[in-house]
Amino acid sequence: MNRVISFVLISLIALSCTQKNWSVSQDGVTVFPTRTAENGARSVRIVPLGEEIIQVSASADTSFSTEQSLVVLPGLQPVAFEVTEEGDLLVIATAETRVKVSKTTGEVQFFDADGNLLLREKEQGGKELVPIRVDGESGYSLRQVFESADDEAIYGLGQHQADEMNYKGRNEELFQYNTKVSVPFIMSTKNYGLLWDNYSFSRYGDPRPYGQLDQFVLFNKNGEEGGLTATYIDDTDQGHVFTERDEPTIDYENLETIRNFPEGFNFNQAQITWEGNLQPRESGLFNFLLYYAGYTKIWIDGQLLADKWRTAWNPSVAKFQVDMKEGQQYHLKLEWVPDGGVSYIGLKALSPVAPDVQDDISFWSEMGKQIDYYFVKGGNMDGVIKNYRQLTGKAQVMPKWAMGFWQSRERYKTQAELEGALKEFRKRHIPIDNIVMDWSYWEADQWGSHEFDKKRFPDPKGMIDFVHDNNARILISVWPKFYYGTEHYNEFAEKGWMYQQAIKDSVLDWISPGYLGSFYDAYSPGARQLFWKQIDEHLYSLGIDAWWLDATEPDILSNASVEYRKQLMNPTALGTSTEYFNAFALMNAKGIYEGQREKNPDDRVFILTRSGFAGMQRYGTTTWSGDIGTCWEDLKAQIPAGINFSMSGLPYWTMDIGGFCVQKKFERAKEGSPEMEEWRELNTRWYQFGAFVPLFRVHGQYPFREIYNLAPESHPAYKSMLYYNKLRYRLMPYIYSLTGAVYHDDYTLMRGLAMDFPDDRRVHNMGDQYLFGPSLMICPVHQYQQRQREVYFPANSGWYNLYTGEYTDGGQQVSAEAPYERMPVFVREGSIIPVGPEIEYTGQNEAAPIDLYIYGGKDASFKLYEDEGTNYNYEKGGFSVTALTYSEADKTLTIHPRQGEFEGMVKERVFRLKLITREKPLALPDETSEAVEVTYTGQQQVIQL
Structure with a gap:
């Protein structure tokens, strides 16, 4: 790159008479603001890394961190820029972008080459760096606020499940979770993007955590102040009330808070209802967050605001807004059927803020060394993505076979089952390119061994050869999880590369009778190399084509609180998990990608991963939307989830067509029943949609998900699914050309x-x-x-x-x-x-x-x-x-x-x-x-x- 930097100084006399509070070098421009608020930035650095790519760093002192970003490509060099002064403003200009920074406050503004304002930091700079110390390490809780134009829409942030498309004026917590993938990147209809370079728990929009319901004055169903009436029915057939009590909060969202349910309550045939009135202490728009598993309905003043289902062990979220007036009472009713077993439920709210503040673009992160963000612009939104990938890495051309049909289920339990499924596809002339070997192909107590259970898979190499001989490829599930005492666990542990908190706390998994284990530390280069070495020796050597990296949030213990999740992956090789909480999937994929490309530079890497992060696209990854439910609302939510994920700069996305977790009414559905007809229609509609996302992939729990197991050949469901399968293959010249454009033109397929x-x-x-x-x-x-x-x-x-x-x-x-x-x-x-x-x-x-x-x-x-x-x-x-x-x-x-x-x-x-x-x-x-x-x-x- 051209590293020549020119300076145009407007007034040499003025400069000679004043003390300069800024400096410039070949690496950029640094300003030391003369007026800084408490916890504000003491220094602000502007680095043009491209004609349309600007790095902004803000530090609480006069120096900057030298740590290499995990997201941004190493070795990027500044391009040519000019520096001029306009009164209080320094103007840093490339051929395509002008940046103005206040010498007084450090506030930064971004313009195109014609001088049109695209984005500006909030007045006074909008920066906040609050000292924090965690696990003996010092850092800062960080926030950066920008003004948002009235007519712009905001997209990106990864993949979330609340059925939201435009994030203008919205709030989103950024952490990794099964079905939730957080990517700290947004893109505007004003043709710019922002990458917030931080890996800790973060929030977009309102930086406050959602508050409990006791922020309202609460009244029970009899009008008495103090809490909502919670009615616990433990036998819905008999309508037996186990207990009734007033509750000031509804907070049963994780393994810790569910201990507050009534002792001895049986959830298997249960229904719980919360009812009463909310009286806000202020007027304005309240943002509500409903955390739910099981069948959940909520009404406020008789208006049904959510009607949802999720399986008991894998909750989701719904969001809604209610405009309320101080002192006025609003009737609330929350009706919850846990769907068997202990389940999770919560209702929280954010109190109002001024409308102009609500519309601000804001990133807050729990911990980091300094504020680092990247402003990226383009002539259109494709141009923004192109420059974003120049910053974070290009996405590859996926193997052509990966763009065909993927058949999976949870799970093929034997070699005969997997081979039989592929045989049936070929016998029926149903197009297919890929078949999937999901988890638990190992012996029950050997998770992480990467060895097939010989009783169920007597000839793994023969099975893989069979798949190849039938013109298909095989993907296999490889978890970052290892049972305590297994050979591979010991190889990591002796190097200090296993997270130890789960071992110390005797955390057992869900496999009967429960086994002790933990995850390896993907932040360690040596651990990543060992992970690949084990996979290479045991699986790649057999001819496995592709890698399914499951539970890469990492999901060491499902439904743990965020605080305990951080303990379970602490410390990382890079530092405290509080600072590095969100980037595990990025590091895990990096090790597989680099390991395979070094071992075999010819074969394209293909990785399917349940979690993701900014920069994942450079490691041959496709992300899927996790263990979603078999319900119409989850089908609908996948549409904006996939679009926004793609508009986060990661072009390859997929989902479990049909939904993963199955409602009991579908598990038990009989031929000719209304439930069976709904099941078939749900799968048909999902299949139609799934034929037009980047990867066309069927997966889920029982009932089995092969076309011929979903419906007989004579049924319209079978006919429709076969039609769209064949249409996908007829469109392959179109689809594969778009895949080529992803690499050569930094294109986005799902738009x-x-x-x-x-x-x-x-x-x-x-x-x-x-x-x-x-x-x-x-x-x-x-x-x-x-x-x-x-x-x-x-x-x-x-x-x-x-x-x-x-x-x-x-x-x-x-x-x-x-x-x-x-x-x-x-x-x-x-x-x-x-x-x-x-x-x-x-x-x-x-x-x-x-x-x-x-x-x-x-x-x-x-x-x-x-x-x-x-x-x-x-x-x-x-x-x-x-x-x-x-x-x-x-x-x-x-x-x-x-x-x-x-x-x-x-x-x-x-x-x-x-x-x-x-x-x-x-x-x-x-x-x-x-x-x-x-x-x-x-x-x-x-x-x-």
Whole structure:
């Protein structure tokens, strides 16, 4: 990079007469503010790491930490910049970005090259560094606040389950948990992003923790002050009341607080109801957080605000807001059916803040050495992602087989079961590329051994060879967990690389009769190398293709409090777990990725991980949304969860199609019952949606999740799931081209509509529609027995129905047909979609003709990407791109000269061209209409349509 730095000093005389409180070097500009609030920044440093990438650091003293970021790539160097003075402001300018920092307060503002304000820190700088000491280590609790433009929308923050899309004015706690992946990055419709470089427990928005209900004046159901009436029924069949008592809080959220339930209460046939009145002590908008497992409903003043289900052992959250007036009473009723066994429930609230404060962009973190954040801008939101990945690492081209279908269940218990499932897929000609070996393939008391139980898996190598011989790949579950006293546990422990608190506290897992174990310290380079060595010797050597890194939050003890979770992973090799709480999954994936690439530089790494963090994309990872529930509300919540995760800069995301944890009504469903019909429809709708996310993957607990186990061939559920499976494979030229663009263009596959229509304000809050690539608008159906759904067609484009070719103008909302077997999907006007033949695995019939579906009305373009599919030769130029452009004015398609080549490339290919217009609708795929057929050998062709 160019490291030449120029200085333009406006007034040499002024400088000579005043004491300068700033300095500049080739590494950036440092300001020592002359007016600093208590716990404010004593020094602020601005480092331009790219024309549109600005690092801002703020320290409580006059020096800065030299620790290397875990998230940001090492070795990044500043680019050329100029420094000028404008009164109190220093102006640091690159070719594309201007940064202004106050010499008095240290407040920083960000502008584009034309001087348009994009973002500014809160007046006086918005910085706070409060000293903290944990485990003998000194640091600071940190906060940085920015003003947010009235008309912007905010996305990112990873993957959360409260069914929220736009984080403008919202609050989110950032920690890792099963079903929750926290990534401290946001992106704005103003075409900038912010990376908050901190690994500790953090909060976006309001920095306060949610408060207990006793912040209100509480009245029981009889109007008596003091608490809500809690009625505990221990036998719902008889309606027997075990006890009734007034409770000032509803706080049973973890293994510690559930001890406060009434002693001796039996949860197996229970129902608990809290009822009474809330009287706020102030007026304004209250933000409520409902933490729930089991069947949960809550009403305030008769309005149903949440109706949810989660399995007893894996709670989720719901959020809602209520505008309240001081002194007025509001009736609350919370009805909870625990769903068997001890379960978890909680209700908390945040008291109001001023509306302008609520809309602030704010990051707070529990512990760090200093404030470090990165401002990243771009010409559009794709440009923001591109620069963010320049900062944190590129995402690879996934193996082509990874973009095919993944079949999994919890779990194939024997070699015969796994082989039998793959046989059945091939027998039925159902496309499949990947089959999954979930946990517990080892002997019961040998977790972490990476050895197959010989009784159930007599020939692991033979099983893996069988999978390969049937044109499929196998992924295997590899946990960072080891039972005490096993060989691999001892190898870590003797080096001091096992977390010891779980051992000291005799924490047993859930496997009967309960086994003692803990997790290894992924923050240690040596431990990461040992983890890979063990996996390599026991699994990679057998031919395993891909790695499932489960419980990487790390989930050492499910449903422990955050405080105890920190104890269970303390200390890390880098320091106290309070400071490094959120980055375990990043470090764990780093070890596998680097280990495999060193061992075998040819095969692309594929990692499926339950947790994630900023920078994960550089380690060949896909993150899935954890152990979600088999319910319609969880299906719906996955849509914004996946979109926001993708808009956090991590392009590969997936989920358990059908939901992982199963409601008992579905476990027990009989053929012909209403429950069975709902089960099949739920899986059908989820499968339709799942065909259009980056990875197409089925997984879950019993009932078994193979298509043929979900429904018979004659059932519309089976027919629909098979249709979308085959459609996914027909679209492989389109999908794999987008996968290539992820690496070469830093592209995002699963796209919030604001990425492509930022000026259409109606899409800013839309969390149940998105684009899959540039052309396909996906509109999942997420309500039972819904046969129509409202679809908004973004303005400035027309839209074609995928299945009929019928045209709809943009800028309107329409009730779209959604029959059982089809989900609404629309194609953007001015699109080219390459479509391949029917195949049963991604490597089949690669030389077959490709149909080009051209959607007229506007000019169109597409880059058809191809490479060897399994190795990293694309990093060295081993790939080809065939650019396709359509001219609406003269109705011609240009197939441009092929760029690049690779071993095994199809050098002569047949393209079949099909033009769809308003007057000439056509379904995709279509096998009956005539096409313009051309033979392409790499030279430019212009075809009249």
